[in-house]
Amino acid sequence: xxxxxxxxxxxxxxxxxxxxxxxxxxxxxxxxxxxxxxxxxxxxxxxxxxxxxxxxxxxxxxxxxxxxxxxxxxxxxxxxxxxxxxxxxxxxxxxxxxxxxxxxxxxxxxxxxxxxxxxxxxxxxxxxxxxxxxxxxxxxxxxxxxxxxxxxxxxxxxxxxxxxxxxxxxxxxxxxxxxxxxxxxxxxxxxxxxxxxxxxxxxxxxxxxxxxxxxxxxxxxxxxxxxxxxxxxxxxxxxxxxxxxxxxxxxxxxxxxxxxxxxxxxxxxxxxxxxxxxxxxxxxxxx
Amino acid sequence: xxxxxxxxxxxxxxxxxxxxxxxxxxxxxxxxxxxxxxxxxxxxxxxxxxxxxxxxxxxxxxxxxxxxxxxxxxxxxxxxxxxxxxxxxxxxxxxxxxxxxxxxxxxxxxxxxxxxxxxxxxxxxxxxxxxxxxxxxxxxxxxxxxxxxxxxxxxxxxxxxxxxxxxxxxxxxxxxxxxxxxxxxxxxxxxxxxxxxxxxxxxxxxxxxxxxxxxxxxxxxxxxxxxxxxxxxxxxxxxxxxxxxxxxxxxxxxxxxxxxxxxxxxxxxxxxxxxxxxxxxxxxxxxxxxxxxxxxxxxxxxxxxxxxxxxxxxxxxxxxxxxxxxxxxxxxxxxxxxxxxxxxxxxxxxxxxxxxxxxxxxxxxxxxxxxxxxxxxxxxxxxxxxxxxxxxxxxxxxxxxxxxxxxxxxxxxxxxxxxxxxxxxxxxxxxxxxxxxxxxxxxxxxxxxxxxxxxxxxxxxxxxxxxxxxxxxxxxxxxxxxxxxxxxxxxxxxxxxxxxxxxxxxxxxxxxxxxxxxxxxxxxxxxxxxxxxxxxxxxxxxxxxxxxxxxxxxxxxxxxxxxxxxxxxxxxxxxxxxxxxxxxxxxxxxxxxxx
Numbered sequence: 082x083x084x085x086x087x088x089x090x091x092x093x094x095x096x097x098x099x100x101x102x103x104x105x106x107x108x109x110x111x112x113x114x115x116x117x118x119x120x121x122x123x124x125x126x127x128x129x130x131x132x133x134x135x136x137x138x139x140x141x142x143x144x145x146x147x148x149x150x151x152x153x154x155x156x157x158x159x160x161x162x163x164x165x166x167x168x169x170x171x172x173x174x175x176x177x178x179x180x181x182x183x184x185x186x187x188x189x190x191x192x193x194x195x196x197x198x199x200x201x202x203x204x205x206x207x208x209x210x211x212x213x214x215x216x217x218x219x220x221x222x223x224x225x226x227x228x229x230x231x232x233x234x235x236x237x238x239x240x241x242x243x244x245x246x247x248x249x250x251x252x253x254x255x256x257x258x259x260x261x262x263x264x265x266x267x268x269x270x271x272x273x274x275x276x277x278x279x280x281x282x283x284x285x286x287x288x289x290x291x292x293x294x295x296x297x298x299x300x301x302x303x304x305x306x307x308x309x310x311x312x313x314x315x316x317x318x319x320x321x322x323x324x325x326x327x328x329x330x331x332x333x334x335x336x337x338x339x340x341x342x343x344x345x346x347x348x349x350x351x352x353x354x355x356x357x358x359x360x361x362x363x364x365x366x367x368x
Numbered sequence: 369x370x371x372x373x374x375x376x377x378x379x380x381x382x383x384x385x386x387x388x389x390x391x392x393x394x395x396x397x398x399x400x401x402x403x404x405x406x407x408x409x410x411x412x413x414x415x416x417x418x419x420x421x422x423x424x425x426x427x428x429x430x431x432x433x434x435x436x437x438x439x440x441x442x443x444x445x446x447x448x449x450x451x452x453x454x455x456x457x458x459x460x461x462x463x464x465x466x467x468x469x470x471x472x473x474x475x476x477x478x479x480x481x482x483x484x485x486x487x488x489x490x491x492x493x494x495x496x497x498x499x500x501x502x503x504x505x506x507x508x509x510x511x512x513x514x515x516x517x518x519x520x521x522x523x524x525x526x527x528x529x530x531x532x533x534x535x536x537x538x539x540x541x542x543x544x545x546x547x548x549x550x551x552x553x554x555x556x557x558x559x560x561x562x563x564x565x566x567x568x569x570x571x572x573x574x575x576x577x578x579x580x581x582x583x584x585x586x587x588x589x590x591x592x593x594x595x596x597x598x599x600x601x602x603x604x605x606x607x608x609x610x611x612x613x614x615x616x617x618x619x620x621x622x623x624x625x626x627x628x629x630x631x632x633x634x635x636x637x638x639x640x641x642x643x644x645x646x647x648x649x650x651x652x653x654x655x656x657x658x659x660x661x662x663x664x665x666x667x668x669x670x671x672x673x674x675x676x677x678x679x680x681x682x683x684x685x686x687x688x689x690x691x692x693x694x695x696x697x698x699x700x701x702x703x704x705x706x707x708x709x710x711x712x713x714x715x716x717x718x719x720x721x722x723x724x725x726x727x728x729x730x731x732x733x734x735x736x737x738x739x740x741x742x743x744x745x746x747x748x749x750x751x752x753x754x755x756x757x758x759x760x761x762x763x764x765x766x767x768x769x770x771x772x773x774x775x776x777x778x779x780x781x782x783x784x785x786x787x788x789x790x791x792x793x794x795x796x797x798x799x800x801x802x803x804x805x806x807x808x809x810x811x812x813x814x815x816x817x818x819x820x821x822x823x824x825x826x827x828x829x830x831x832x833x834x835x836x837x838x839x840x841x842x843x844x845x846x847x848x849x850x851x852x853x854x855x856x857x858x859x860x861x862x863x864x865x866x867x868x869x870x871x872x873x874x875x876x877x878x879x880x881x882x883x884x885x886x887x888x889x890x891x892x893x894x895x896x897x898x899x900x901x902x903x904x905x906x907x908x909x910x911x912x913x914x915x916x917x918x919x920x921x922x923x924x925x926x927x928x929x930x931x932x933x934x935x936x937x938x939x940x941x942x943x944x945x946x947x948x949x950x951x952x953x954x955x956x957x958x959x960x961x962x963x
Contacts, residue, residue, distance in 0.1 A: 145780065152454075160416075160447045160449050164447070237450045240422065242421070242450055244422040244426075245430050252821055256824075256825035257825065259817065259821075259822040260817070262818070263818040268421065
């Protein structure tokens with residue numbers, strides 16, 4: 082199975098998940114598609130979306146440069162991370178069963194892509210611009226800060242550092258996926274876990290804008306937690322990477338929401354009845 | 369006495385006490401402080417093992433971690449740091465920036481004369497696979513020089529002495545000799561079990577026996593080593609592993625074919641005995657480079673000049689920058705002079721006739737391409753250091769004269785070579801075996817994947833014909849389950865070694881290294897880390913005619929036997945040995961005087 086077939090499979094599965102998701106939302110809320118809100122949303126978040134797009138393209142283009150630069154100036158922290166947390170991932174893997182492996186593999190590949198793309202669609206059809214804007218800003222921050230960390234820190238994941246103790250569960254059970262993952266990332270880019278940070282970002286935004294899409298919050302929460310566990314269970318990330326990912330998500334959401342509300346207004350919000358908070362990440366998240 | 373109590377007895381607080389002003393600064397008191405500062409405090413001994421991650425090498429990291437755990441059992445704080453192959457070679461072979469490394473020795477060190485560059489003290493400061501350990505031993509130097517000038521029983525004796533010295537002083541500890549495991553697609557045709565994929569000639573054989581219905585057959589190789597997709601410079605130390613691909617792109621004067629060193633680019637090579645020996649080399653007619661320039665005797669002479677000093681500077685004022693990769697071979701040649709367009713005279717160094725033919729195996733480079741690479745390498749026009757462009761150029765596209773030519777590359781992903789029509793090896797007059805004379809493929813493609821498991825699956829899916837790099841024992845059941853896929857297991861000549869940086873504190877002490885080596889259970893490593901696809905060995909020449917009988921593996925290492933049994937380190941015995949070597953233990957940690 083080549084790269085193309087793996088990608089096709091991901092696209093099809095994620096598309097089906099989208100249809101199911103949208104169907105569920107409509108059934109629950111009874112809202113219909115509003116072309117007006119899409120057009121207006123796209124127009125207002127246009128610049129942010131373009132910035133994110135540029136960042137993603139740049140991410141792909143400078144990845145090779147980043148790796149070279151990383152070996153030149155980065156610090157190899159693999160040993161430090163291992164000294165910090167020891168065999169946590171190995172202990173986690175000792176609980177593995179074929180069913181869990183199948184679940185977490187599915188979550189890591191398909192669930193993750195769905196988790197990242199669905200809120201964009203969901204918030205795009207919503208009449209309030211802020212959730213969409215906050216999401217795009219938060220994504221951009223995740224990628225941007227993540228990229229800088231990848232240059233500054235060289236680290237190999239547990240599957241590469243502790244062969245024998247930690248199995249590379251995803252790639253041994255599903256080797257074709259490595260064609261895909263090696264296209265989008267390097268095995269030295271593990272700190273922080275962008276899988277975790279982006280998924281947690283989605284969950285935090287779902288909590289913040291829960292009135293925009295009732296029912297999405299529990300799905301996003303379970304999804305984000307599953308992705309975070311999956312990265313460790315599959316031997317790809319350390320606990321340290323995951324915790325750093327959660328921190329990165331909190332910062333990104335805090336800043337993202339702030340930017341969105343500064344730009345697109347905060348008053349007379351149909352989704353939010355609270356007054357505008359003074360600031361601070363925690364305060365932002367509490368809303 | 370008052371003077372005795374003027375300073376606290378604990379010398380670590382001498383300065384603090386003086387600084388606090390609590391003591392009266394009498395002359396006697398300062399004298400005492402001076403006396404105390406002459407004494408160094410003891411410090412824990414810590415070591416770091418640099419090696420490859422599991423994606424790049426199936427065993428290296430597991431070996432390093434096992435060794436680290438044995439060292440830790442002995443009270444030595446040891447950690448493991450994985451890094452990319454290119455980076456590992458840069459740090460350990462070029463910059464001597466390591467305590468210990470776990471790597472596989474290149475295959476060339478099966479040739480006894482190659483050990484000269486690996487172990488002679490003259491190469492202790494040289495980059496590349498030239499004494500990366502910084503090992504300096506006058507007995508070893510003398511034996512290495514003697515084996516080069518003698519033959520028969522005398523040479524054998526010199527080599528035996530050398531190997532005994534090395535086994536005792538341990539510049540590196542030989543961990544285990546792995547079997548090379550590969551997966552190959554059975555319908556691709558050749559008798560896989562007979563093909564040696566470690567050499568360019570093996571790939572030529574594969575090319576000759578490939579079976580395909582296709583109009584334009586392509587031999588598809590899948591590899592976990594991405595370096596050839598970004599660099600094809602035969603002189604670049606940190607990018608070369610086996611030299612198979614560059615060996616297909618470039619021709620040497622002679623290649624080893626079916627065990628015999630056979631004239632290749634040369635039509636004939638007549639070695640004349642003497643002191644020193646000489647050779648008259650005649651090149652084949654009508655040989656061209658891949659860019660259609662003619663290959664002449666001048667290119668050959670240029671190559672040997674370039675390998676000796678890549679600056680090509682005759683001035684004695686400037687330091688030479690020799691090519692590390694072929695320094696051993698080049699050091700056997702004294703002079704190469706052009707007789708005419710097709711003929712050369714070579715004068716060898718003072719060495720025995722049996723030793724010198726190794727000098728004929730270096731790749732011949734085109735003068736019209738490489739003459740421009742003799743300047744100091746620069747970044748953005750600014751020269752950096754003293755290294756020449758020849759040693760750091762990525763050499764893409766490579767212009768060689770070999771049976772295969774470069775077509776295109778996608779960095780980190782793919783490389784494609786095509787077979788040259790009318791290459792001299794396919795001419796009737798050349799008189800090579802059929803599998804060289806009649807290649808069955810048009811092109812060779814190399815695909816890079818992330819790990820050995822993925823490489824095996826790529827072969828199992830029919831997307832590739834063979835795994836070019838070796839795979840781990842863990843993939844064997846997978847190969848067995850796959851349809852139309854053959855398991856290839858061959859004994860290799862590339863042992864895993866634990867290399868010591870003997871320039872570093874503690875590791876400069878041969879007795880310390882000898883004791884460390886006794887903490888390594890080679891048999892356990894072979895059985896548990898390599899799942900039995902390995903055999904223990906004492907020295908790199910084990911299995912060759914030059915190996916002394918008293919160094920044979922005999923249920924254990926005869927020179928540095930493991931302290932314990934079955935991978936269990938007996939702490940008491942180990943501490944005793946380190947104490948005998950002059951070290952001490954504090955709270956179970958091995959300590960030495962701080963230096």
